[in-house]
Amino acid sequence: MRSYGEHCAIAKSLDLIGDRWSLLIVRELMIRDACRYTDLKYGLPGIATNLLADRLRELEAADVVKREEAPPPVATTLFRLTPRGEELRPVINGLLRWGLPLMRVENPTDTFRSHWLAGALEQTLSDQRPDEPPVALELRTGDRPIVIEAGGGEIGIGLQPAEQPDGILTGPPKALVEVVRGMLDLSAAEEFGVSFEGDRSVLGRIGPREPAGSVAG
Amino acid sequence: MRSYGEHCAIAKSLDLIGDRWSLLIVRELMIRDACRYTDLKYGLPGIATNLLADRLRELEAADVVKREEAPPPVATTLFRLTPRGEELRPVINGLLRWGLPLMRVENPTDTFRSHWLAGALEQTLSDQRPDEPPVALELRTGDRPIVIEAGGGEIGIGLQPAEQPDGILTGPPKALVEVVRGMLDLSAAEEFGVSFEGDRSVLGRIGPREPAGSVAG
DNA sequence: CAGCATCCGCTTTGATACTG
DNA sequence: CAGTATCAAAGCGGATGCTG
Numbered sequence: 001m002r003s004y005g006e007h008c009a010i011a012k013s014l015d016l017i018g019d020r021w022s023l024l025i026v027r028e029l030m031i032r033d034a035c036r037y038t039d040l041k042y043g044l045p046g047i048a049t050n051l052l053a054d055r056l057r058e059l060e061a062a063d064v065v066k067r068e069e070a071p072p073p074v075a076t077t078l079f080r081l082t083p084r085g086e087e088l089r090p091v092i093n094g095l096l097r098w099g100l101p102l103m104r105v106e107n108p109t110d111t112f113r114s115h116w117l118a119g120a121l122e123q124t125l126s127d128q129r130p131d132e133p134p135v136a137l138e139l140r141t142g143d144r145p146i147v148i149e150a151g152g153g154e155i156g157i158g159l160q161p162a163e164q165p166d167g168i169l170t171g172p173p174k175a176l177v178e179v180v181r182g183m184l185d186l187s188a189a190e191e192f193g194v195s196f197e198g199d200r201s202v203l204g205r206i207g208p209r210e211p212a213g214s215v216a217g
Numbered sequence: 218m219r220s221y222g223e224h225c226a227i228a229k230s231l232d233l234i235g236d237r238w239s240l241l242i243v244r245e246l247m248i249r250d251a252c253r254y255t256d257l258k259y260g261l262p263g264i265a266t267n268l269l270a271d272r273l274r275e276l277e278a279a280d281v282v283k284r285e286e287a288p289p290p291v292a293t294t295l296f297r298l299t300p301r302g303e304e305l306r307p308v309i310n311g312l313l314r315w316g317l318p319l320m321r322v323e324n325p326t327d328t329f330r331s332h333w334l335a336g337a338l339e340q341t342l343s344d345q346r347p348d349e350p351p352v353a354l355e356l357r358t359g360d361r362p363i364v365i366e367a368g369g370g371e372i373g374i375g376l377q378p379a380e381q382p383d384g385i386l387t388g389p390p391k392a393l394v395e396v397v398r399g400m401l402d403l404s405a406a407e408e409f410g411v412s413f414e415g416d417r418s419v420l421g422r423i424g425p426r427e428p429a430g431s432v433a434g
Numbered sequence: 435c436a437g438c439a440t441c442c443g444c445t446t447t448g449a450t451a452c453t454g
Numbered sequence: 455c456a457g458t459a460t461c462a463a464a465g466c467g468g469a470t471g472c473t474g
Contacts, residue, residue: 010241011316046222
């Protein structure tokens with residue numbers, strides 16, 4: 001992109017990361033850590049492959065992304081955020097929080113990848129019973145399962161399937177999110193195609209971080 | 218801009234404010250509150266007038282900006298952020314903080330407007346002697362003077378000249394910022410064209426909010 | 435297959451001119 | 455003052471081809 005040519009910190013930031021796709025590449029790397037080119041392309045449906053290559057070069061030049069040659073037997077290029085790139089987290093979280101209300105309308109033509117939920121869940125959920133032993137709730141939605149881990153007062157999101165989840169929640173993403181946020185109860189969620197297997201108490205363990213209405217999405 | 222078409226809060230945000238110029242328009246409205254079309258164009262050097270009109274329409278449709286018809290004798294259109302637009306402040310501040318280190322290299326071809334300093338100064342300065350009576354320091358740089366007001370532990374930036382400033386600091390923007398942050402003392406700053414009039418104690422009253430090195434810019 | 439580069443049609447942007 | 459109109463140039467999206 002052409003520089004704004006302004007002596008202003010905001011404009012300087014946008015000179016580096018204001019291009020189309022740039023911040024979504026950062027999102028992918030924040031959620032998934034080191035990624036192959038192919039993983040990035042998969043997580044950014046619709047990006048033209050030459051643009052992905054261009055953006056990665058630009059982000060590398062801006063010290064946001066670095067490229068690592070993984071040693072054999074992997075023997076592939078991995079892309080990763082630099083420390084400077086990690087410092088974009090407040091920006092990404094700001095956009096995430098601002099965008100949550102926009103998720104209330106579900107567009108059936110939108111693409112979806114389950115790992116995109118990671119940030120939103122981490123930001124809006126909390127462990128409601130910090131003193132009890134940790135639990136894992138698997139969400140089956142979108143392309144692959146993800147796992148909400150609650151323990152010690154913290155919420156973490158795993159992108160690898162848990163070996164022994166305490167509960168498994170299956171259904172469309174928006175309904176699942178409403179269930180884990182406690183905005184929709186399980187019986188009411190059934191009509192949206194949500195089903196549950198396992199110990200129902202894990203659903204009470206995980207709840208909204210803020211009053212349910214404020215970050216409804 | 219074409220929608221990313223992703224069921225993701227970050228992508229949804231960028232669908233609305235990810236266009237070129239959009240966040241800079243938000244910046245202008247955050248710094249200056251209600252603005253005329255002409256003021257916006259002045260604060261966004263290089264924007265094509267048709268683009269400004271387009272962006273304002275898009276931001277209005279996104280409930281970020283609203284348009285007010287000022288009554289006579291003003292009789293002009295004013296643009297203002299909606300409450301939803303105001304909620305972009307964490308995003309803007311995130312970009313601002315991330316961009317501060319980029320300001321260490323000064324590009325002589327960059328345009329400059331003194332009101333762009335408002336956010337950066339507010340974010341990085343603090344009142345070093347909260348118990349003393351308020352002071353005002355005028356900065357003469359760029360297109361028009363701005364005023365740093367320190368009092369009650371708070372820092373505020375005024376875009377209207379103070380009627381009776383306690384000190385007046387004149388010079389290039391980068392050097393002035395370094396002086397008020399205490400990274401450069403007045404005698405050393407003279408070689409960069411900085412001069413001062415008034416009560417020197419006001420310079421000690423205003424200082425960096427964080428350790429000087431961390432947000433050096 | 436992973437990681438690009440090239441080509442082409444379309445859309446967006448930038449610069450300028452013009453208008454109520 | 456607050457835009458619209460026009461047009462060339464740049465950027466983007468999609469398809470395809472190349473290389474280790």
